[in-house]
Every structure is written in C-alpha cells, then in structure tokens.
Amino acid sequence: MTELLWGTQPTPSRGPKPAVTLAEIAEVGIRIADAEGLDAVSMQRIAGELPVTKMALYRYVPGKTELVAVMSDLAMGPPPERPGLPWREALRTFAFDLYDGFMKHPWLLQSTIGRRPLGPNELTWMERGVAALSDSGLTGAEQLDSIFVLTSHVRNLGQQSTTFPGRSIGLTEEGFSESLGEILRTEAERFPSLTAALQTSADSRNQGLDFGLDRILDGLELLITARKG
Amino acid sequence: MTELLWGTQPTPSRGPKPAVTLAEIAEVGIRIADAEGLDAVSMQRIAGELPVTKMALYRYVPGKTELVAVMSDLAMGPPPERPGLPWREALRTFAFDLYDGFMKHPWLLQSTIGRRPLGPNELTWMERGVAALSDSGLTGAEQLDSIFVLTSHVRNLGQQSTTFPGRSIGLTEEGFSESLGEILRTEAERFPSLTAALQTSADSRNQGLDFGLDRILDGLELLITARKG
DNA sequence: GATTAATTGTGTCTGCCGGACACAGTAATG
DNA sequence: CATTACTGTGTCCGGCAGACACAATTAATC
Numbered sequence A, B: 001m002t003e004l005l006w007g008t009q010p011t012p013s014r015g016p017k018p019a020v021t022l023a024e025i026a027e028v029g030i031r032i033a034d035a036e037g038l039d040a041v042s043m044q045r046i047a048g049e050l051p052v053t054k055m056a057l058y059r060y061v062p063g064k065t066e067l068v069a070v071m072s073d074l075a076m077g078p079p080p081e082r083p084g085l086p087w088r089e090a091l092r093t094f095a096f097d098l099y100d101g102f103m104k105h106p107w108l109l110q111s112t113i114g115r116r117p118l119g120p121n122e123l124t125w126m127e128r129g130v131a132a133l134s135d136s137g138l139t140g141a142e143q144l145d146s147i148f149v150l151t152s153h154v155r156n157l158g159q160q161s162t163t164f165p166g167r168s169i170g171l172t173e174e175g176f177s178e179s180l181g182e183i184l185r186t187e188a189e190r191f192p193s194l195t196a197a198l199q200t201s202a203d204s205r206n207q208g209l210d211f212g213l214d215r216i217l218d219g220l221e222l223l224i225t226a227r228k229g
Numbered sequence C: 001g002a003t004t005a006a007t008t009g010t011g012t013c014t015g016c017c018g019g020a021c022a023c024a025g026t027a028a029t030g
Numbered sequence D: 001c002a003t004t005a006c007t008g009t010g011t012c013c014g015g016c017a018g019a020c021a022c023a024a025t026t027a028a029t030c
Helices: A002-006 A020-035 A043-048 A054-059 A064-076 A087-104 A122-129 A138-162 A173-186 A191-201 A209-228 B001-004 B022-034 B042-050 B054-059 B064-076 B087-104 B120-131 B140-161 B174-185 B192-201 B206-229
Strands: none
Touching: A002 A064, A002 A209, A002 B174, A020 A043, A020 A064, A043 A054, A054 A087, A064 A122, A064 B022, A087 A122, A122 A138, A122 B192, A138 A209, A138 B001, A138 B140, A138 B192, A173 A191, A173 B001, A191 B120, A191 B140, A209 B140, A209 B206, B001 B064, B022 B042, B042 B054, B064 B120, B087 B120, B087 B140, B087 B206, B120 B140, B140 B206, B174 B192
C-alpha cells in the first residue's frame, strides 16, 4: 500500500504497455466522487470512463479500498504555501486552507477516517501544520496534538455541515432546522437548555469555524506563553 | 423518519400481530455492528438472527439507512447523569462520557456523520452539554458552538484511533507508527518539522484527549471570564 | 356469524457490487 | 525464434438492497 501511495513501484520492462495509469484511474474516481458522492464510485463506473474493462483496473490496484486511498491523497493535494506568518496566523490560515480543501472534495471526510497509511500529500499537510509550531517552545508531542485538535475541529465542521449522498439521510440546512424546531416545540420541557440556547441563537449560523478556532488558539496561546515566560 | 426515531407511530388495530419489534431489530443490528463492524450489518444477516425473513424487516423500516439511524440513537443511549458540577468539570466529564460511548460502539463514528435527523438520545446528549453552560453568560449560539468544538475533538480522537473493519485499510497502532517511521527515515528532508516533532515525542501517546480538552477548556474559560468581568 | 379491510410475512426477481480466475494477446530479453 | 513477464478480457460467484405480487391473519363492520 505504501508503494502505491508513494509511487515507489518498480516499472516493469517486459510486457505490453499499460493502457492507462494509476493517476488516470484515480482522477476519474475523484471526478465521480466530486459529482455524485463516494458511493457512486465503483470499479464498473470508473472503467466505463476509461478505455479498459473493470477487471483491468485490478492490474493497477489491489482492491477498491486501496484505490480510494490513492484517490484521497491525490484529491487532497499539497497545502498552499503560506510562508513567514507568526504561529497564530499560520495556524489560522492552515485551518481555513484545510476547510477549503474539504469543501472541494467533501467525500474526503468519509474516506480519511480511521487509522490508515498516510500518503505524501496528507503528510505534507501535517508537516505544514507542525512547522507553524516548531519555534513555539512546545514539545514535539504537544505540537502534534495541537495540529490534531485543529484539524479535528475543521473536519467535524465539514462533516456536520455536509449531507453525504447515498449513505446518510439527505437533509438540507433548512430541513434540519425545521425538524429540530418541530421536535423542540413538542418536547420543550425535556430539553430546556437546548430550547433556550436555540431561541437566543436564532440563526447566527456558520460562525462555527471561527468560534472554535478562536477558542483553540486562545488555549494554545495560554500554554505557549506559559512555556516561554 | 422523525416518527421512527421518536417512536411516534400510530399502532394499527387490524391485521396480524407483528412477529418482532423495531427495537428488537435494531438491537440485533447493534450486536452485529459491535462485533464485526457496521459493514457486516445487512438485512439478510439481521433477519437470520430473528424469526422473520429479510423482506419482513421492510415492514418495520423503510430502508437500511433509516435502520442504521435507529440503531445509532439506540446504541448511543442517554448520557449518564452528572448533577451539580461547575461548568468546567461538567464539560470535562461530558467529554469523557462521550468518549466512552464511542469506544463501546465505534461504528457510531461512521454512522453519525453528516447532517441528519436527530433522535431523542442524541438530543439528550446535546441538552446535557448545553446545560453545563447555561449559566456561563455565553450566548445561546456560543453555548452550542462550544459543545460542538468539544464533541468534535472527542469524535475525531475516536475516529483516528480506531480501525474500521472492511471500509478502511486495517492497521494496528504499531503498524501505523512503523510505516510512518519508515517513510520519515527515507524522506526526512521533505518533512523536517514532523521528523523533529516525532523524535522528541517518542511515544508519549494517548494523551491526545486530555491535551485538546485542556486547550479548549482554557480557551472557553478565557471567554467566559471576559464576559463576566 | 359472515364479510370486509388493513396489516404482516414470504418467495421470487432484478440490478448492482467487489472480486477470483483462466485465458489470450503483447512486448522485451535471451 | 523461444522464453518470459506482463496486460487486458470474459465468465463466474456470492452477497447486497430493494420492488412486487401473493397468501395468511386479525379486527372492525354489517
């Protein structure tokens, strides 16, 4: 699997020329996933948009799971370069860049769950994040954990604000608010704090990314100044 | 769907007695998911462990998606009662309780992704969380966003520390560290900060929950005292 | 008590999926 | 030219979600 993700396959000398490349296959998969969701990606479907049959794909990839992994690292791409920022601004733009990436390929939020081999692009994202904290005075473990909290927040914001075709029950933002409001109207006494919070909140939505980000960065700053002082 | 989750179905008078109940079906599904992962749950499989055939299940539930939703809310269960704690301890135990829940049913991390109708148990978890902040001086939206950050952290910690049978590429904790180490050994110059961080970290793992939690709570405390003072 | 209407369970069928495997074609090496 | 390594194809399998027609069961109605 590592060989696939990192492209460290020995290229064979003998035999017929391959009709396609792994990158082409992955790109077709990405296109389908972008347009119709991850569940629309099937070996049949990919082969149908390439000059090969379904079974030929298995010459390039051992199985669908591995193909999705390759698709994921490729779709993620490398992070944008943001040189010369102080750590707080660096982490802030890191979070926004990551969020943008997830919004371009929402299915990444499904395919990059769980402990799994890391590809070069995903690792570069981590490197970029950790680099922002390398002069902070935090220990290595703390730097890694900090990036983790940050990406967690971005990931979950993406996950909870997206509706995944096929797998989950489709629900628009309005449909969600409406059904929630209806429930709370009939069951208000069971959820008093929630009812109160939602009433005073009254659609000041989508500040979620900023709010959590500010709290996390504030917390980090507290630790960093404590370490330095 | 709301009717299914909240059990507000009118019970029919005429017709034969149902052989099973929705709760029984969901419990069988939960048992299978706990033992073999969410992908092992199929209508066939559930029916096989009940005195009915596969197609009979569709009398109780419109499709598999909805069944998984019912399973999820049922498996989540209500949060443990933790009365009388100050907000910081309340949120802390809230996070640990949530983490415990996810560890008991790791597939919940897969099935509760995306915008979806909320069941009574999930809503009770939210209520419990928001209640901890109802006297904090934060606005309703801020209370909701705070709980969101917290649960994000817990969710992602669970997601990244679990290997999901079937869907992702199986990898033990050691296998992960090993493959990562091997990559960084050959590509150290591409990932300098990451290499440095991992060297000074040197397996002080699994502090992730505490670290992020402390940073988030610190950040919240800063905001809360600013609001009050 | 007989009839009607609503409801549940069953069996059959379709179309899709991932993937195993044997086989034929192709290109470089000796 | 023969060998060897490799690629693409067609066929087949088991499993999946679900549509649909049909038989069996029960309560309400006449």
